[in-house]
Amino acid sequence: MQAEEAILALGALAQEHRLALFKLLVRAGAEGLPAGAIAAELDIPNSSLSFHLAQLNRAGLVNQTRSGRSLIYSANYAEMNALMGYLTENCCAGGTSCGAEDSGEAGSSSAVFVTAQSKGNSA
Amino acid sequence: MQAEEAILALGALAQEHRLALFKLLVRAGAEGLPAGAIAAELDIPNSSLSFHLAQLNRAGLVNQTRSGRSLIYSANYAEMNALMGYLTENCCAGGTSCGAEDSGEAGSSSAVFVTAQSKGNSA
DNA sequence: CGGCCATTTCAAGAAAACTCGAAACGAGCG
DNA sequence: CGCTCGTTTCGAGTTTTCTTGAAATGGCCG
Numbered sequence: 001m002q003a004e005e006a007i008l009a010l011g012a013l014a015q016e017h018r019l020a021l022f023k024l025l026v027r028a029g030a031e032g033l034p035a036g037a038i039a040a041e042l043d044i045p046n047s048s049l050s051f052h053l054a055q056l057n058r059a060g061l062v063n064q065t066r067s068g069r070s071l072i073y074s075a076n077y078a079e080m081n082a083l084m085g086y087l088t089e090n091c092c093a094g095g096t097s098c099g100a101e102d103s104g105e106a107g108s109s110s111a112v113f114v115t116a117q118s119k120g121n122s123a
Numbered sequence: 124m125q126a127e128e129a130i131l132a133l134g135a136l137a138q139e140h141r142l143a144l145f146k147l148l149v150r151a152g153a154e155g156l157p158a159g160a161i162a163a164e165l166d167i168p169n170s171s172l173s174f175h176l177a178q179l180n181r182a183g184l185v186n187q188t189r190s191g192r193s194l195i196y197s198a199n200y201a202e203m204n205a206l207m208g209y210l211t212e213n214c215c216a217g218g219t220s221c222g223a224e225d226s227g228e229a230g231s232s233s234a235v236f237v238t239a240q241s242k243g244n245s246a
Numbered sequence: 247c248g249g250c251c252a253t254t255t256c257a258a259g260a261a262a263a264c265t266c267g268a269a270a271c272g273a274g275c276g
Numbered sequence: 277c278g279c280t281c282g283t284t285t286c287g288a289g290t291t292t293t294c295t296t297g298a299a300a301t302g303g304c305c306g
Contacts, residue, residue: 011137023213069282090146192252
């Protein structure tokens with residue numbers, strides 16, 4: 001991940017509704033949630049939600065799937081992991097090679113955001 | 124850390140100049156850098172830099188120290204760790220108790236951003 | 247104490263983000 | 277095939293963020 005992409009992801013999460021939205025999707029797991037359910041849960045008008053969903057999508061943090069008339073959104077754990085990795089790399093004071101300024105994609109950071117398989121999230 | 128604080132920190136980093144600035148300070152280590160050196164390094168007008176520095180400071184991501192006429196800024200690793208922890212907790216699919224919706228401050232996440240003691244950063 | 251130098255604050259304008267009702271779009275049911 | 281329902285797009289208004297020169301502040305040297 002490079003800076004521009006990280007900024008996009010960071011900016012996508014730096015908003016009350018979108019952070020709540022992403023948290024909701026992370027909690028919902030791989031099955032995701034339809035847009036309508038999210039709007040109802042977060043108590044946000046449909047058009048506003050759509051705007052935020054588009055932002056998150058543009059940042060690559062959510063995936064979109066169709067299921068009948070509904071569009072199902074789910075958290076993109078890979079992108080979130082990439083963001084965490086970027087943040088970790090740019091601190092790089094944890095023990096890894098620190099002097100590395102722009103060694104490209106390292107990817108050596110441990111993946112914290114594993115794909116949460118559905119574990120009883122009935123909501 | 125709670126959502127509002129995380130949003131502030133996320134927003135502080137979600138900006139080209141500020142992300143570069145924070146990266147620079149992280150790399151600079153505990154000794155930090157004077158404002159002027161940062162402005163020169165990043166090629167940003169003093170007033171703009173001051174604005175961004177204030178943003179980062181408001182988010183608690185940087186510390187301010189005086190040294191003669193210069194103000195030295197350094198990265199606040201603790202706050203960054205808190206942010207990483209918040210992000211990790213809200214994913215919570217890594218192995219910790221996942222169903223915990225708002226269990227307050229967990230702090231069980233491993234600190235990745237340890238205070239980088241000056242390790243030969245001569246710049 | 248007078249001046250200088252690093253930095254911040256002020257003010258004003260430009261650009262971007264956010265909000266949300268209304269209209270449009272498209273899939274699927276009957 | 278027409279209708280309905282879930283969702284997105286559009287448009288317009290409000291708010292926030294970003295930028296920068298100029299002025300103010302405060303420490304320090306002589």
